[in-house]
Amino acid sequence: MDGPALSPRELLILEQIEAELGSDQELERELRTMRTARMARLRRTLVTRPWLVVVVISGCLAVSFTLLALAVVLNEPVLLLAVVVGWAVVLVMLMLVAMQLRRRGRIE
Numbered sequence: 001m002d003g004p005a006l007s008p009r010e011l012l013i014l015e016q017i018e019a020e021l022g023s024d025q026e027l028e029r030e031l032r033t034m035r036t037a038r039m040a041r042l043r044r045t046l047v048t049r050p051w052l053v054v055v056v057i058s059g060c061l062a063v064s065f066t067l068l069a070l071a072v073v074l075n076e077p078v079l080l081l082a083v084v085v086g087w088a089v090v091l092v093m094l095m096l097v098a099m100q101l102r103r104r105g106r107i108e
Helices: 008-023 025-033 038-048 050-074 077-103
Strands: none
16 A cells, blocks of 8 residues: 555544445345456456457558459449448547547547
8 A cells, every 4th residue: 555554543434434335245245246347347258369450450450441442343333432431430439439548548
C-alpha cells in the first residue's frame, strides 16, 4: 500500500464496512453472477492473444484487396461499392472506439 498506514480507528471502520458487505447476500449474489462487459472481454482477449489481431487485420485486408482487384478486372461497380462500404464501416467503427476511449480518458 502506498502512503502512510491506517490508524487503529480507520482499521476498525474498515473492518466494520467489510463485515457489513460480507453479510449482504444480495450483493454477494450480484458479484457472483456478474458478467464482464463485451468490450472488456474483447480487449482482454486481444491483449492476451496479439496474434489474433494480426490474423483478423490480415484477413480483412486480403478480402478487401481481392474485392478491389475483382472489381477492376471484371469492371463491376457493385464489387467496388462493396470495398468502399467495407472500408467506410471499418473507419466508422474505429472512430466510435476512439471516441469511447477518449471519453474514458485513455487517449488524449
